[in-house]
Amino acid sequence: MHELDAPDLTTSETPSPILLSWSSGKDSAFALRELLADPRVELRGLLTAVNTTHQRVAMHAVRRRLLRMQASALGLPLVEIELPSPCTNQEYEAAMRTALAGPLRDGVAGVAFGDLFLEDIRAYREEKNATLGLASWFPLWGRDTAKLARAMVDSGQRAILTCVDPRQCPAELVGRDFDHALLDELPPSVDPCGENGEFHTFVWDSPSFSAPIPVSRGVIVERDGFVFADVVPAG
Numbered sequence: 001m002h003e004l005d006a007p008d009l010t011t012s013e014t015p016s017p018i019l020l021s022w023s024s025g026k027d028s029a030f031a032l033r034e035l036l037a038d039p040r041v042e043l044r045g046l047l048t049a050v051n052t053t054h055q056r057v058a059m060h061a062v063r064r065r066l067l068r069m070q071a072s073a074l075g076l077p078l079v080e081i082e083l084p085s086p087c088t089n090q091e092y093e094a095a096m097r098t099a100l101a102g103p104l105r106d107g108v109a110g111v112a113f114g115d116l117f118l119e120d121i122r123a124y125r126e127e128k129n130a131t132l133g134l135a136s137w138f139p140l141w142g143r144d145t146a147k148l149a150r151a152m153v154d155s156g157q158r159a160i161l162t163c164v165d166p167r168q169c170p171a172e173l174v175g176r177d178f179d180h181a182l183l184d185e186l187p188p189s190v191d192p193c194g195e196n197g198e199f200h201t202f203v204w205d206s207p208s209f210s211a212p213i214p215v216s217r218g219v220i221v222e223r224d225g226f227v228f229a230d231v232v233p234a235g
Contacts (some may be wrong), residue, residue, distance in 0.1 A: 027114030122158030
């Protein structure tokens with residue numbers, strides 16, 4: 001376990017300008033809330049990987065239009081990492097460097113992530129950020145995920161399960177609200193925050209949003225071993 005969830009900048013006189021790796025889901029939304037309350041940082045914008053073939057957020061399968069509606073509701077610039085499908089690791093890293101070129105020129109000094117406890121993922125992010133001269137921030141790192149999941153719901157954050165891995169989580173939960181009722185139903189083997197990839201979410205309302213994003217639930221499909229629930233902009 002890491003002793004620090006972010007670089008020690010307590011002696012800095014000015015906040016460090018950073019981007020938040022934004023998945024469109026509950027973890028990044030709650031991380032944003034924590035960052036907005038942290039005087040050590042100045043949140044400059046959101047950073048999101050987008051599958052350009054399907055025009056959706058990678059893994060979460062959220063429509064690009066909804067992603068942009070989230071950024072608008074937050075009043076933050078959105079930096080989109082354009083990924084092909086399929087995408088190799090080399091292509092991902094090249095796309096990341098391209099997407100960050102502008103923010104780096106503008107003085108962004110770090111990227112924050114909503115990761116919770118997967119050490120290998122954290123190490124990878126820290127290594128790749130370091131090659132670009134960027135600090136890495138993990139405002140939710142090491143928290144008890146059962147308590148954290150409940151805190152997300154209690155905060156007024158509202159999310160929908162958009163993707164479920166049926167090998168780890170009941171497929172019928174896709175399309176459900178991420179709420180206390182769902183948390184009560186999760187099998188003990190499923191992490192309450194889905195940190196092991198059991199499920200992914202889309203946040204349509206948050207105390208950080210200027211207004212809720214009107215959505216409706218669309219079709220449910222199975223693709224590449226995962227079950228997806230489409231979320232559609234309403235109106």
